[in-house]
Amino acid sequence: MELFANPWFLVYFLPAALLAWLVAWSGKKLKNRLISALFGPMAYAKLTADLRPVTWKRGACFGLFLFFLFAALAGPQWGTEIIEVQGSFAQTVIAVDVSTSMRARDLKPDRLDNAKTMLKMLVNNLKDERIGILAFTSQAYVQCPITTDEDALTYFINSLQPDMLPVPGTSLAAPVHLAARMLAKYPGQKALILLTDGEDHSPNELKAAQETALKNGIRVIAIGIGTKDGTLIPAKLDTTGKVIEYKKDKTGKTVVSKLDEKTLLALAQATGGAYIAYTTPAQVAAKVEASVKGLDKTSARAASRAIYKNRYALPLVLAILCLAAFLLWPRGNKRNTAQKR
Numbered sequence: 001m002e003l004f005a006n007p008w009f010l011v012y013f014l015p016a017a018l019l020a021w022l023v024a025w026s027g028k029k030l031k032n033r034l035i036s037a038l039f040g041p042m043a044y045a046k047l048t049a050d051l052r053p054v055t056w057k058r059g060a061c062f063g064l065f066l067f068f069l070f071a072a073l074a075g076p077q078w079g080t081e082i083i084e085v086q087g088s089f090a091q092t093v094i095a096v097d098v099s100t101s102m103r104a105r106d107l108k109p110d111r112l113d114n115a116k117t118m119l120k121m122l123v124n125n126l127k128d129e130r131i132g133i134l135a136f137t138s139q140a141y142v143q144c145p146i147t148t149d150e151d152a153l154t155y156f157i158n159s160l161q162p163d164m165l166p167v168p169g170t171s172l173a174a175p176v177h178l179a180a181r182m183l184a185k186y187p188g189q190k191a192l193i194l195l196t197d198g199e200d201h202s203p204n205e206l207k208a209a210q211e212t213a214l215k216n217g218i219r220v221i222a223i224g225i226g227t228k229d230g231t232l233i234p235a236k237l238d239t240t241g242k243v244i245e246y247k248k249d250k251t252g253k254t255v256v257s258k259l260d261e262k263t264l265l266a267l268a269q270a271t272g273g274a275y276i277a278y279t280t281p282a283q284v285a286a287k288v289e290a291s292v293k294g295l296d297k298t299s300a301r302a303a304s305r306a307i308y309k310n311r312y313a314l315p316l317v318l319a320i321l322c323l324a325a326f327l328l329w330p331r332g333n334k335r336n337t338a339q340k341r
Contacts, residue, residue, distance in 0.1 A: 005075030005310060013070035020066060024059070061326040068319035076315065077308035089130040090295035091146060091186045094119060095175035096160055097196035097225075099137045100247060101257040103162045104197070106231040107278070115195050115225055116157050118281035122193075123153045125289050128297070132182050135160060138169035138201060140178040171202040172267060173209035180216045188296025189217050191273070193288060197226040198260030206263070210270040219273040221291045222264035223284060230258030 004010065096119070102112040123131060132146035133156050144156040172194070179192045192213065200206065213220055233255055236245035247255045261277065268275040274291045278284055 002308075003076060003078070005077050005308070007074055009070050009074040012073075013067060016070065017063060017066055020062065055329070058326060058329040061322050061329060065319050065322035065326060068315040068322060071315040072312045072319060076311045078311060079309040088297040089128055089148060090190070090292065090297050091183055092126070092129045092191045092193060092292055092295070093132045093134060093146070093179040093182055094122075094193045095134050095136055095140065095179060095195065097137070097170060098135045098160055098162055098164050099170045099199075100163055100168070100235075101170070101197050101199055101233055102225075103234050104226060104231050104257045105234065105243075106227040106229070107225065110162075110234075111197060111225050112160065112162055114278065114281065115223075116160060118223075118278075118284050119157045119195070120154055121281055121285040122288055123150055123157070125285060126292070129292065129295075132179075133157065134175055134178055134182075135165060136171070136175040136178075137165045137167050138171045138174065139165065139167050140171075140174040141165060142178065142182065146182060169201045170196070170199050171205065172196065172198075172200045172263065173202060173205035176209035176213050176218070176220070176267075180212045180218060183218060184216055186298055187217075188298065189219060189294075191219050191221055191292045191295055193221045193223065193292075194264070194267070195223045195225060196264070197257060198222075198224050198262075198264045199257065200260070200263055203263070206267065210267060213271040217296075218271060219295075220268050220271040221273050221288055222268040222275045223278055223288070224259050224261050224264050224275065225278040226257065226259035228259050228261070230256045233257050 096112075096115060098112065102110070102115070104111050107114045130146045130148050131144075131153055132142065133144040133153060134140050134142050143159070144153055147153065175194060176192060183190045183192075212218075232243075233247040234243040234245075235247040236243070238244050249255050261275070265275040267273075276284055276287045276291070
């Protein structure tokens, strides 16, 4: 526990007290020079003979005022309370292709590693978004529910691996339908960020997926990762990461995986979204961030957390009392006539 929220204000008290003392000392010196010039020291002594000198206690009150004021600014804190953090957030789901084709190395080190690097940059930038993550092949599965927890999102992004799901193949419709179920309870315009090489083994299901996205107010931001020329898909690696065998189809022919931009572009246009060709992680993250701006936001609880109670009121009250004592303290009292005799 830290006793003060802003402890550096306690350090500021020292130069503030020194400055106040210098001002008072300089003012007294200037006053004495003016009095000597106007009245002469003897005349002023006679004029103030019936007044007591200003007591040191008045100066102490001003010093205590400064001390308690800076103590209040330092924010003394003890005891805890639970608060709920509220915020307005747009809703976005990120769908990542984890099929075998994402092992392809037309992007170094491979397609999925590039996707993960970009996504970590993206979730770090999207501070006003509640984000969910799903992974898909021919079926889609929720990896991380919709949340504002950046650490959780980063953890699940790092855990994405090719062939992590028990079903092979690729279906672009599957993540759209699952994202629609995840986002159905949120009103307004939402987004699905679909990161894939665009290969689709169930193209006949894509029309229904487009209708589902439109019905639920989901804009698809499709990111095509890979190259049009394509490359082979590693199937087996040695201990050093070198490819020793490439994927083959049922006929024994080596499979070449190519980026299918046409399908992704059609899906994005049909839902009022955008298609982004993958270049570098930073460039794509910036383009996606720009594409999701303008989504509808809803108020939601971001988190509940315990914080220390700020007790600034106590030293602030003491500071006000000390200032009042300084201002109201009598500057001098007439001496008793009997005492003068």
